[in-house]
Amino acid sequence: MASETATQKIKLPAPRYDGKVSVEKAMHLRRSIRSYKLEPLSLNNISQLLWAAQGKTSPRGYRTAPSAGALYPLEVYFFAFDVTGLDEGVYQYFPNEHAIAMTRKGNVREDLCKSSLNQSPVRHAPAVFVISAVFERTIIKYGQRGERYVQIEAGHAAQNICLQAVSEGMGTVVVGAFLDHEINALLNSIPEARPLYIIPAGVPAE
Numbered sequence: 001m002a003s004e005t006a007t008q009k010i011k012l013p014a015p016r017y018d019g020k021v022s023v024e025k026a027m028h029l030r031r032s033i034r035s036y037k038l039e040p041l042s043l044n045n046i047s048q049l050l051w052a053a054q055g056k057t058s059p060r061g062y063r064t065a066p067s068a069g070a071l072y073p074l075e076v077y078f079f080a081f082d083v084t085g086l087d088e089g090v091y092q093y094f095p096n097e098h099a100i101a102m103t104r105k106g107n108v109r110e111d112l113c114k115s116s117l118n119q120s121p122v123r124h125a126p127a128v129f130v131i132s133a134v135f136e137r138t139i140i141k142y143g144q145r146g147e148r149y150v151q152i153e154a155g156h157a158a159q160n161i162c163l164q165a166v167s168e169g170m171g172t173v174v175v176g177a178f179l180d181h182e183i184n185a186l187l188n189s190i191p192e193a194r195p196l197y198i199i200p201a202g203v204p205a206e
């Protein structure tokens with residue numbers, strides 16, 4: 001599903017631009033969290049994590065994470081398994097409108113687990129984020145070096161999600177071990193996109 005053709009966009013609640021946890025504290029507290037309470041996430045939680053990953057922060061189109069040549073190759077998706085106010089399914093984030101659109105309806109937890117080598121955080125998290133990238137957007141300008149830039153950018157976006165999660169009372173773990181083609185099929189993503197990182201998120205169990 002191409003960004004331009006995704007339908008029925010759902011506007012997200014506005015993100016907050018201030019919080020009670022300093023950047024230093026969030027960095028100090030961040031740990032890979034692999035067990036979550038059986039508690040739903042709110043739409044505000046989802047809004048904040050998506051904004052942290054790729055939110056628009058300037059009328060000129062700049063975003064929360066830096067991007068080589070401001071070409072923005074990243075596409076952020078998430079699997080909603082237990083999010084208050086959202087049907088179960090897969091959603092794509094649209095930074096310009098701070099909106100999401102469903103790309104697949106229903107619960108595909110079992111398939112997602114298998115495609116993520118049965119890792120337990122993927123099995124139990126109320127939401128699982130995926131950072132994908134359209135490499136060509138960057139390679140067209142920077143050639144093969146663009147490959148490196150895109151992967152670096154995924155790291156920026158992922159760290160933003162992880163630190164924002166801490167400040168929202170959530171926990172995350174970044175997952176690099178998964179089967180790209182299977183994840184792409186589950187996302188029903190734009191065909192040129194390749195998944196780079198999976199990030200389960202939830203309220204920490206401990």
Ligand SMILES: Cc1cc2nc3c(=O)[nH]c(=O)nc-3n(C[C@H](O)[C@H](O)[C@H](O)COP(=O)(O)O)c2cc1C
Pocket residue numbers: 030031032033034119173174175176177
């Ligand atoms: C590129 C990358 C890939 C990772 N892949 C996985 C993974 O597939 N599964 C997992 O449980 N943790 C994964 N991790 C998380 C690391 O295991 C974790 O960051 C490390 O143990 C340090 O712990 P901390 O994050 O709590 O500081 C990955 C981390 C990175 C940076």
